[in-house]
Amino acid sequence: MTAQPQHLTASPRTGGAVSLSSARLAYGERVLWDGLDLDIAPGEFVAVLGPNGSGKTSLLRVLLGLQRLTSGTVRVAGAAPGRGNRGVGYIPQQRALDPSLAIRGRDLVGLGLDGHRWGLGLTGRRDRAARVAAAIESVDAAAFADRPVGLLSGGEQQRLRVAQALVGDPSVLLCDEPLLSLDLANQRAVSTLIDARRREAGTAVLFVTHEINPVLPLVDRVLYLVDGRFRVGRPDEVMTSETLSQLYRTEIEVIRVRGQIHVVGAHSDLCEDNPHHDHEVG
Numbered sequence: 001m002t003a004q005p006q007h008l009t010a011s012p013r014t015g016g017a018v019s020l021s022s023a024r025l026a027y028g029e030r031v032l033w034d035g036l037d038l039d040i041a042p043g044e045f046v047a048v049l050g051p052n053g054s055g056k057t058s059l060l061r062v063l064l065g066l067q068r069l070t071s072g073t074v075r076v077a078g079a080a081p082g083r084g085n086r087g088v089g090y091i092p093q094q095r096a097l098d099p100s101l102a103i104r105g106r107d108l109v110g111l112g113l114d115g116h117r118w119g120l121g122l123t124g125r126r127d128r129a130a131r132v133a134a135a136i137e138s139v140d141a142a143a144f145a146d147r148p149v150g151l152l153s154g155g156e157q158q159r160l161r162v163a164q165a166l167v168g169d170p171s172v173l174l175c176d177e178p179l180l181s182l183d184l185a186n187q188r189a190v191s192t193l194i195d196a197r198r199r200e201a202g203t204a205v206l207f208v209t210h211e212i213n214p215v216l217p218l219v220d221r222v223l224y225l226v227d228g229r230f231r232v233g234r235p236d237e238v239m240t241s242e243t244l245s246q247l248y249r250t251e252i253e254v255i256r257v258r259g260q261i262h263v264v265g266a267h268s269d270l271c272e273d274n275p276h277h278d279h280e281v282g
């Protein structure tokens, strides 16, 4: 299939935190996206939406330096992506850790620091410990940070993952469905932590999610990927019946109820087309 990228809005030119230019990613014949131009400003919150297999995680992998673009260019935190790029924090998908995992929460957070940067001497160790403690404090995790992570609840584990991603003081935060399987209170807690970070430190956030509603008030722009096509724009530009019908090439209805967005369409793999929502509509 030939990708037909379509853009709703021009990206702001800011000398951004993330910059993709004419980016193409294909696995053999399969084009995930092509002609992707995206500049993300410091402090900007960009939600990445799309059905299963549309290339959301692959985009994060490109920005982490784990996957090469087929063509085009990418810069993250002012440098090429990769292990040496310290400006990037990453929050992986929420999934329960092995209950037998004996590592303490504090040590898990410490893994987010580059050992060479902090040195092995006493001062280095003290600085390192202080930074880890501050990161743990910032996610309100001090009460459980010294317990084995495998025994913590999903929400507690996810707070520690946020601390691990932030402890290196990143200017770009990549989040892969960080709210998945968290209850509403923990979804709020984790998204509030991420929002506070970008407001206080100007950290740009790229947030992969199947559901925009839990973060809708935070979202500056949406990148919506479908089957090689994409749109970039403000939520009110992208999350419309017209735009999503074009992207999915079938009739999609976007309904706004009580400040939430509900997407109703023919396919079960639609983002937001969630049976839990249907009873709230109409």
Ligand SMILES: Nc1ncnc2c1ncn2[C@@H]1O[C@H](COP(=O)(O)OP(=O)(O)OP(=O)(O)O)[C@@H](O)[C@H]1O
Binding pocket: 027, 032, 050, 051, 052, 053, 054, 055, 056, 057, 058, 059
């Ligand atoms: N290394 C690879 N080689 C070949 N195909 C790949 C590779 N990595 C991913 N894919 C394919 O590319 C597509 C996009 O995968 P990706 O994980 O980026 O999708 P996604 O939008 O994050 O999906 P989901 O919502 O299910 O997590 C999938 O069909 C996947 O099978």
